[in-house]
C-alpha cells in the first residue's frame with residue numbers, strides 16, 4: 001500500500017504559521033522543492049491565505065495542534081481529540097482538503113502523554129490518520145544552535161538513512177533554520193537525494209508503531 005521512493009528525504013516544518021513562513025516558501029520555490037508543514041491553528045485571514053498558497057505550491061499539510069500546550073492536549077484522550085479536531089476541520093474548511101497526516105506535538109511518545117499515548121495513537125489510526133515522527137532531528141528545537149550546526153546535523157544524519165524524515169521548525173525564533181535551508185537543500189540534491197512532500201502513501205517513521 002505504501003509507495004516509498006528510494007533515497008527520499010522529507011523536509012518537515014512544525015508549528016506553522018510564523019513570520020518566516022513566506023521566506024521558507026520562497027526558498028522552497030527557488031530550489032523547486034516540496035516540503036511538509038504541520039499546522040497550528042490560526043484563524044487570521046492572512047494565515048488562511050498562506051495556507052492556501054502552501055497547497056497551491058504543491059506542499060503537504062498535516063495537523064499539528066490547536067493550542068500546542070502540551071499539559072492541556074495530553075491531559076486526557078478526549079482533550080487531545082478535541083484539540084486535534086479544531087485544526088483538522090479548519091484546514092479542510094480553508095483548503096478544501098481533508099488532512100490525512102499528523103505530527104504529535106513533542107512526537108508521538110513524550111513525557112506529557114505517558115499512559116495515554118497508546119489510546120490516542122489507536123484512535124487516530126482508527127480515524128484514518130497516519131502520524132509521522134522523525135528520524136533526523138535538525139536540532140533547531142534547542143535554544144542555541146548555529147547555521148553550521150543545523151546544516152551538519154541534517155546532512156550527517158540523513159546520510160545514514162535510506163528514508164529520512166527531517167524535523168525542522170517554522171517559527172519566529174528559528175530564523176537560523178531558514179538561513180541554513182538553501183545549503184541543506186543544495187547539499188541533499190548534490191548527494192543524489194530526492195526531496196518530497198509527505199503523503200499517506202509514505203510509510204510512517206514512528207517512535208513506536210502500535211498496530
Ligand SMILES: [Zn+2]
Nearest residue numbers: 014015105106
Ligand atoms: Zn510543535
